[in-house]
Amino acid sequence: MKRTKIIEALRGDAGRADILVKGWVRTRRDAKDVSFLEVNDGSCRANIQVVADAGMEGYSLLKDMGVGSAVGVRGELVASPGKGQRWELRAASVVLIGAADQESYPLQKKRHSDEFLRTIAHLRPRTNKYGALFRIRSELSFAIHEFFHDRGFAYVHSPILTGSDCEGAGEMFRVTSLGARETAGLSSGERAAKDFFGKDAFLTVSGQLAAEVFACSLGDVYTFGPTFRAEHSDTSRHAAEFWMLEPEMAFADLVDDMDLGEALLKSLTDAVLSRCASDVELFASFVDKELPGRLVNIRDKPFVRLPYGEAVEILAGCGQGFQYPVGFGLDLQSEHERYLAEVHCGCPVIVYDYPKEIKAFYMRQNDDGRTVAAMDVLAPGIGEIIGGSAREERLDVLEARVAELGLTMDDYWWYLDLRRFGSVPHAGFGLGFERLLMLLTGITNIRDVIPFPRTYRHLEF
């Protein structure tokens, strides 16, 4: 007999004579001649209540069906006479699929701390909170593909391995197939020549350059995949491996870029609100009481758009005592970003036209000669959630900027070729997927929104 998923069993409007449910026991309550099993199979937040009467086939197995054990239950789905659930499964027979030793099973019925659950990342998805979280993560990934697919964007698989050591966004992990013995005594150049690719190889820090290439051929594209940073950042918002979404549009300017970013965030927020209502409710109850209001706010209220110069004036004149100085040419600090989003605007805010000194070389220079067409979306509680720009498509301007900064583009002849042959204005942005999840769930530590977090000094599981 085929198993019925619990989400399916609980969704109907009628009882069912004979179904088979499989899942893990969340708790068991025994009375003298009847036992109640709460079984969860991960398909939804809700458990199904199994009622097992003495004398039922397999009743003697019940004593081994403790918390965490895997069971199969066949029986009749009937309206529940008890409070707390609409349907229950009146068991005709039960089987023990996989026992869980009660003395050593680490999950208890009661709430655990996030810190403890991180030490058992292989079991934490079996808890209500992490089950809900990882269902949302999955739904959100799907919603991203839907959003772009509906708009005619092509999904580009940017490479994970790269031979370029300055994609422009931080420290990189070097990849090698050589052991210590094979490299002993070699210079770095000799070592690179002997290595797998005949040159140094790294894990990518961004798919942007590949996205630009494909935008300048397929038009509208996006990349969505893992990226890697070897920075020694040890904070609740940084991981060494994280997922990044990077759309890129040809024939587009900064306004198009901002429009896309705002539409994307609104669409994804709506998707989570409408498709994961029960899971969102869990986060509203146990993680962040203000979550539903914040999500509705993101979905419904137009984002404020603020030129960097105005943002600086607001910060300088607001009377707030900031720890770091405010002034044109200085980068916005966390405290400034949060003031703008949380206090001044009360909703996500897009700051744009930043001084060129504090932004990357590839960003398109504005006519004022001192700013670039860059934009950051700052979200309440999180800070920067999106960072993007129009790209410098004018070869001479780009080369001048590269020279000015003392960079070398030797490895990027192909990137410059985009500006040599049929160059077009184009724009895009990067969105940190984990940070988006934090924004949409209220979870405050990045290690708790990724299945197996990789952070500085931590590589478990």
Added chain:
RNA sequence: UCCCCGGUAGCUCAACCGGCAGAGCGGGUGGCUGUUAACCACUAGGUCGGGUGUUCGAAUCACCCCCGGGGAGCCA
């Protein structure tokens, strides 16, 4: 890398000014005629993160180290 807070039973935490190591939950055993993170009774369970020092006496005070958390910088 810097600043702050913490580490006591499997988990979450108490232990006041230095004086016998505690509770709830979880586990085990037994009980209970429909329970809702059930309930009742009994019970097992400790290198007080590690080291050094001060003291008649250290979970408690001092110093060093390890680990965890929060914040900052950098960023996504």
